Amino acid sequence: MAKVSPMAITVSFINMKGGVGKTTIASQLAHSAARNLKVLAVDLDPQSNLSQSVMGPHAYVNHLKKNRPTIAQVFDEYIPAGGVHGSPRPIDLEEVIVKNAGYWSTSTLDLIPSRLELSRTLKNPTGKERRLAKALTRISDRYDLxxxxxxxxxxxxxxxxxxxxxxxxVPVKPEFMATIGLPLLARSIRDFQLENEDHNIEIAGLVFNHSSSYSNGPEG
Ligand SMILES: Nc1ncnc2c1ncn2[C@@H]1O[C@H](COP(=O)(O)OP(=O)(O)O)[C@@H](O)[C@H]1O
Ligand SMILES: [Mg+2]
Known part of the structure; x- marks a missing residue:
């Protein structure tokens, strides 16, 4: 599929609350955008729900069994030794991207999958916050989104x-808890922006999900 813009626009789906539809909406949007645009989906959750949703459980389990690289190696910056005699080598992002991974056979959606070992990064995080940005910048001219x-x-x-x-x-489930969580998220982004004036980030919008026309009381 032909690319339409010189550099990809990168969008994160964030809400500190689980179960609000981040993965569902990210997956649906990635698949439908990939009909007309060159799209890369990145799974940044150790739970790996997006990887399972995009690749399908069978292909995803095979990927893990074969010890193929995932986003965990983007944070490690190397690919571990294969076999007894191999030695670790620097990461090549080409090996991490699963091409045409989407669930339609004709889909051109690419994916950087995740795996539970990504949580290792959380245990030893020093100096790793810019590694994903650095890696994506290198391939950004190949994608629209x-x-x-x-x-x-x-x-x-x-x-x-x-x-x-x-x-x-920000996918949001319209309920009372959201009135506590959303200001915290807005503050987190504002604090980040103040500490990192060289980087420009904006909330593009909220997506209300899981709303029920039957709800009343404080939620309604
Ligand atoms: N609009 C919706 N209607 C019905 N079920 C939904 C909707 N959005 C998400 N779900 C379901 O809710 C659950 C949580 O969604 P998910 O996308 O995994 O949330 P998150 O990534 O924010 O944790 C999943 O089982 C998903 O299938
Ligand atoms: Mg999720």
Whole structure:
């Protein structure tokens, strides 16, 4: 598929609350955008729901069994030794991107999958916040849109998403808890912006999801 713009627009789906539809909307948007645009989906959640959704559980499990690289290696910056005699080698992003991974056979959607070992990054996070941004910048001219699906907790991975993104989309379940969570998220982005004036990030919008026309009381 032909590219339409020189550099990809990168958008992160963030909400510190789980179960609000980040992964569902990221996956649906990535698939439908890939009909007309060159799209890369990035799974930045150790739970790896986006990887399973895009690749399908069978292909995803095979990927893990074959020990193929994932986003965890983007943060490690090397690919571990294969076999007894191999030695670790510097990461080549080409090996991490699963090409045409989308669930239609004709889909041109690419994916950087995740795996549970990504949580290692959380244990030893020093100096890793810009590694994803650095890696994506190198391939940004090949895509129109890069969609990053984030984990529901604030961590080094959230900072990594902020550094890599121009925009944030916030899926929201319209309920009372959201009135507490949303100002915290807005403050997190504002604090990040104050500390990193060289990087421009904006909330592109909120997407109300899981709303029920039957709800009343405080939620309604
Ligand atoms: N609009 C919707 N209607 C019905 N079910 C939904 C909707 N959006 C998400 N879900 C379901 O809710 C659950 C949580 O969604 P998910 O996208 O995994 O949330 P998150 O990534 O924010 O944790 C999933 O089982 C998903 O299929
Ligand atoms: Mg999710």
């Amino acid at each position: 890069i969609i990053i699906d984030c984990a529901p907790t604030e961590s080094i991975l959230t900072d990594a998403a902020y550094f890599a993104s121009r925009y944030v989309i």
